[in-house]
Amino acid sequence: xxxxxxxxxxKIGWAVVTxxxxxxxxxFLFRILPGDPSRSLIRDPRVNPEARAALIKRFGLDKxxxxxxEGGNPLDSQYFAYLGALSRGDLGQSFAQRDxxxxxxxGQALGNTLLLIMPAQxxxxxxxxxxxxxxxWRRGTSIDAAALIFSLFMWSLPTFFLGLxxxxxxxxxxxxxTAGRVTVGASYATWxxxxxxxxxxxxxxxLSFTLVLLGEYMLIMRSSVLDVLSEDYIxxxxxxxxxxxxxxxxxxxxxxxxxxxxxxxxxxxFTVSGAIQVESVFSYxxxxxxxxxxxxxxxxxxxxxxxxxxxxxxxxxxxxAELVYGWIDPRVTEA
Amino acid sequence: xxxxxxxxVLPVVVIVGLALAACAPNQAQPSGGSQSAQxxxxxxxxxxxxxxxxxxxSLNPGNGLLSESYTLYELVFDTPVALAADxxxxxxxxTDWSVAxxxxxxxxTLRDDVKFHDGTPMTSADVKFTLELYRDTDAFPYLPSYPxxxxxxxxxxxxxxxxxxxxxxxxxxxxxxxxxxxxxxxxDKVKDPVAFENKEMIGTGPFKFVKSVQDxxxxxxxxxxxxxxxxxxxxxxxxxxxxxxxxxxxxxxGDIDLITDTPTTAVPTIRNNSDLELVVANxxxxxxxxxxxxxxxxxxxxPKDGECTGNPALRDxxxxxxxxxxxxxxxxxxxxxxxxxxxxxxxxxxxxxxxYASEVPDYQFSVDAANKLLDDAGYRDTNGDGIRECLPSQxxxxxxxTFRFNYPDDIDxxxxxxxxxxxxxxxxxxxxxxxxxxxxTLTSICCPAFDYDVIMWGWGSDxxxxxxxxxxxxxxxxxxxxxxxxxxxxxDNLYKQQGVEPDHTKRVAIVHQMQKILMDDVVYVIxxxxxxxxxxxxxxxxxxxxxxxxxxLEDPSQLSVLRPTSAQ
Numbered sequence: 001x002x003x004x005x006x007x008x009x010x011k012i013g014w015a016v017v018t019x020x021x022x023x024x025x026x027x028f029l030f031r032i033l034p035g036d037p038s039r040s041l042i043r044d045p046r047v048n049p050e051a052r053a054a055l056i057k058r059f060g061l062d063k064x065x066x067x068x069x070e071g072g073n074p075l076d077s078q079y080f081a082y083l084g085a086l087s088r089g090d091l092g093q094s095f096a097q098r099d100x101x102x103x104x105x106x107g108q109a110l111g112n113t114l115l116l117i118m119p120a121q122x123x124x125x126x127x128x129x130x131x132x133x134x135x136x137w138r139r140g141t142s143i144d145a146a147a148l149i150f151s152l153f154m155w156s157l158p159t160f161f162l163g164l165x166x167x168x169x170x171x172x173x174x175x176x177x178t179a180g181r182v183t184v185g186a187s188y189a190t191w192x193x194x195x196x197x198x199x200x201x202x203x204x205x206x207l208s209f210t211l212v213l214l215g216e217y218m219l220i221m222r223s224s225v226l227d228v229l230s231e232d233y234i235x236x237x238x239x240x241x242x243x244x245x246x247x248x249x250x251x252x253x254x255x256x257x258x259x260x261x262x263x264x265x266x267x268x269x270f271t272v273s274g275a276i277q278v279e280s281v282f283s284y285x286x287x288x289x290x291x292x293x294x295x296x297x298x299x300x301x302x303x304x305x306x307x308x309x310x311x312x313x314x315x316x317x318x319x320x321a322e323l324v325y326g327w328i329d330p331r332v333t334e335a
Numbered sequence: 336x337x338x339x340x341x342x343x344v345l346p347v348v349v350i351v352g353l354a355l356a357a358c359a360p361n362q363a364q365p366s367g368g369s370q371s372a373q374x375x376x377x378x379x380x381x382x383x384x385x386x387x388x389x390x391x392x393s394l395n396p397g398n399g400l401l402s403e404s405y406t407l408y409e410l411v412f413d414t415p416v417a418l419a420a421d422x423x424x425x426x427x428x429x430t431d432w433s434v435a436x437x438x439x440x441x442x443x444t445l446r447d448d449v450k451f452h453d454g455t456p457m458t459s460a461d462v463k464f465t466l467e468l469y470r471d472t473d474a475f476p477y478l479p480s481y482p483x484x485x486x487x488x489x490x491x492x493x494x495x496x497x498x499x500x501x502x503x504x505x506x507x508x509x510x511x512x513x514x515x516x517x518x519x520x521x522x523d524k525v526k527d528p529v530a531f532e533n534k535e536m537i538g539t540g541p542f543k544f545v546k547s548v549q550d551x552x553x554x555x556x557x558x559x560x561x562x563x564x565x566x567x568x569x570x571x572x573x574x575x576x577x578x579x580x581x582x583x584x585x586x587x588x589g590d591i592d593l594i595t596d597t598p599t600t601a602v603p604t605i606r607n608n609s610d611l612e613l614v615v616a617n618x619x620x621x622x623x624x625x626x627x628x629x630x631x632x633x634x635x636x637x638p639k640d641g642e643c644t645g646n647p648a649l650r651d652x653x654x655x656x657x658x659x660x661x662x663x664x665x666x667x668x669x670x671x672x673x674x675x676x677x678x679x680x681x682x683x684x685x686x687x688x689x690x691y692a693s694e695v696p697d698y699q700f701s702v703d704a705a706n707k708l709l710d711d712a713g714y715r716d717t718n719g720d721g722i723r724e725c726l727p728s729q730x731x732x733x734x735x736x737t738f739r740f741n742y743p744d745d746i747d748x749x750x751x752x753x754x755x756x757x758x759x760x761x762x763x764x765x766x767x768x769x770x771x772x773x774x775x776t777l778t779s780i781c782c783p784a785f786d787y788d789v790i791m792w793g794w795g796s797d798x799x800x801x802x803x804x805x806x807x808x809x810x811x812x813x814x815x816x817x818x819x820x821x822x823x824x825x826x827d828n829l830y831k832q833q834g835v836e837p838d839h840t841k842r843v844a845i846v847h848q849m850q851k852i853l854m855d856d857v858v859y860v861i862x863x864x865x866x867x868x869x870x871x872x873x874x875x876x877x878x879x880x881x882x883x884x885x886x887x888l889e890d891p892s893q894l895s896v897l898r899p900t901s902a903q
Contacts, residue, residue, distance in 0.1 A: 172588070
């Protein structure tokens with residue numbers, strides 16, 4: 001195996017190792033934290049001792065955490081039971097909602113979150129790149145200044161504050177819904193009506209999230225393009241008499257995308273953690289909301305699942321970024 | 336014996352009791368609550384949209400912990416006996432109940448005209464099945480404690496259930512008030528009742544379950560065949576809106592007709608809007624804020640788990656009385672709850688009706704009187720640092736009346752209340768060192784470790800006073816239920832008596848006497864009882880409960896009497 005193949009194999013190998021380490025770390029993290037998972041399971045001290053014991057047994061919390069050293073099968077422990085279940089794709093049952101599986105809870109929330117975040121990501125990436133390019137191209141003009149100020153302002157504005165402003169303005173002046181994903185109890189005549197209703201609900205959160213992400217993309221893009229524009233080969237291109245637009249399209253754009261790829265990959269990876277603040281402000285039932293709920297009820301299985309999902313997506317997004325590097329810049333694979 | 340009550344630890348964890356009500360549809364006046372003076376309407380139909388802060392944790396009544404779940408159960412299910420607005424118990428699925436001369440054999444007589452939502456008649460077999468299911472499913476957190484005293488349950492004919500208890504019981508009705516009767520023909524096929532999601536949610540209640548979307552919404556439809564008569568509205572929807580400001584905004588722009596858990600900061604906004612109405616009341620079994628003094632003595636220190644590091648001065652009732660006398664409860668309510676709370680008195684909240692000992696005198700707030708109590712008992716500030724010293728006979732670590740003061744991080748108003756209390760006690764030469772703790776940590780220092788001086792926490796109550804009063808028994812010291820370490824054999828005897836006293840009036844007298852003892856000995860100080868604050872629109876529906884005290888605001892029964900203001 002040479003070059004590209006080996007590069008690919010080593011990256012994927014590391015990704016798998018990283019995920020396994022994260023699984024193990026997550027598992028022990030929640031058991032090292034102060035507080036007893038069995039108490040978290042039923043946090044009301046007035047629950048019958050019998051009920052508590054029955055629940056502890058049900059969730060396997062009566063077993064040793066790592067290795068069973070008290071005779072019998074040494075692998076009969078919480079950790080190996082968790083690994084076994086994971087290998088079957090079973091993330092366990094929620095502590096707080098005992099008849100619900102973690103996979104169902106997170107799966108549904110993930111779908112909602114993607115619906116909210118994907119359009120926002122795509123919009124902010126496209127607009128951010130365009131604005132960054134424009135600002136760099138027109139460096140020093142009032143367009144550059146305006147774009148810069150706008151981006152810095154948006155980037156530094158607290159997300160929840162921007163969200164609250166939109167919430168009040170939107171519900172007061174534009175009669176937009178303030179919460180949720182759909183109108184509760186509505187029945188739709190056509191597919192279009194359903195899409196329209198969901199769109200109305202998504203408008204404000206998507207707009208808030210887009211504006212918040214936009215600033216960062218624009219700023220990085222601008223400085224990256226400026227770097228590239230100062231290179232010798234750009235000077236050469238200018239000397240050859242190419243138009244500014246052709247210089248940007250053929251020479252500057254692709255070369256200034258490397259830092260953007262890193263940033264986009266990182267942001268996409270963290271996407272599944274949900275836009276916690278946006279989801280909280282707009283009461284949107286996504287992963288962010290679910291995670292916050294799980295933290296406040298100490299729902300360890302759900303938290304473990306959410307962390308796992310987050311870790312996997314960050315690792316995959318990074319892997320994708322590295323592969324894209326190889327494609328954009330062939331030098332990377334040879335390193 | 337424990338009963339369902341709000342978790343001490345988690346604010347959202349429940350309370351059963353919170354939402355209880357005698358569902359009284361189609362009656363001009365629901366028992367105990369007077370209706371608004373709005374023009375009466377004969378219209379029917381429409382969808383009542385309710386904004387709630389959380390989402391029910393289970394559609395399976397056995398698994399429920401959250402108050403949102405119990406609100407839903409009250410609408411979809413019926414119970415043999417229901418709790419009325421005045422705290423008394425009234426017939427629901429049972430028309431009558433009685434105990435035989437042996438004092439242990441109880442008979443429930445059931446209605447014969449009740450049908451489940453799927454059309455199957457409800458009979459004694461369903462009630463027997465439900466009682467046994469709740470009793471025998473250990474992993475149901477709350478419900479087993481209600482039927483657990485009945486070792487044998489029989490259903491001799493379709494309208495009678497006979498329950499055999501092992502010993503006489505004093506609170507039969509309260510044991511029947513949470514028995515949400517389930518259809519045997521569905522549940523007897525369920526192998527593991529704890530893992531059963533109960534997605535159909537078939538009951539006999541005034542509303543039928545239609546649909547639930549996790550973390551988003553619940554839809555209900557009125558039960559047109561309800562045995563008490565159908566509700567006037569067609570549908571009720573619950574939408575989860577965790578953000579309090581968004582909940583108020585949704586109410587103000589008409590997306591929602593009713594909100595619960597109204598943020599106190601939004602109260603002025605709601606009062607200024609003519610289409611909105613605010614209702615504040617004491618719930619049937621509300622939460623209370625309590626201040627807990629570590630009174631454990633070395634002899635009673637639990638041998639296994641006890642640390643017992645409390646300041647010994649707190650074992651002196653005079654010190655506790657002085658601390659209680661120096662507390663300005665109205666000030667705490669103002670800073671902590673924007674004035675929306677009822678000043679506290681005894682451990683049993685007023686929502687429990689005649690069990691509440693309102694005749695017991697409160698500690699009269701007076702800084703001078705509190706100072707005098709401490710002066711007379713010999714607690715003087717001899718080194719001039721502003722803090723009174725302990726008595727020479729007391730082995731105080733700090734040598735003076737300096738107390739650790741802890742409260743859990745889930746009390747929103749905790750910091751404000753703790754600071755207010757600090758100032759009040761400073762005025763009588765007592766210093767507190769405030770530390771907020773995560774509730775698990777607080778539980779670990781509290782009990783049965785007794786590794787604290789003073790804790791500010793809270794209880795939720797059950798409609799029956801037995802649980803709250805039970806925590807002050809000597810036998811609960813090692814179990815961790817006793818937070819104070821208080822031990823008084825006279826009190827314990829009274830507790831046993833009330834547990835087996837079948838005569839309500841006599842039991843009430845004993846319960847009052849017990850509250851008096853706790854007040855005299857200053858076992859706890861109760862700064863306030865929580866109130867529920869609800870807001871609704873007046874332009875969409877009429878018939879909202881206006882004066883439900885002492886019924887909880889999140890009173891599902893009002894949904895059965897609402898009417899739309901215009902044809903919908």
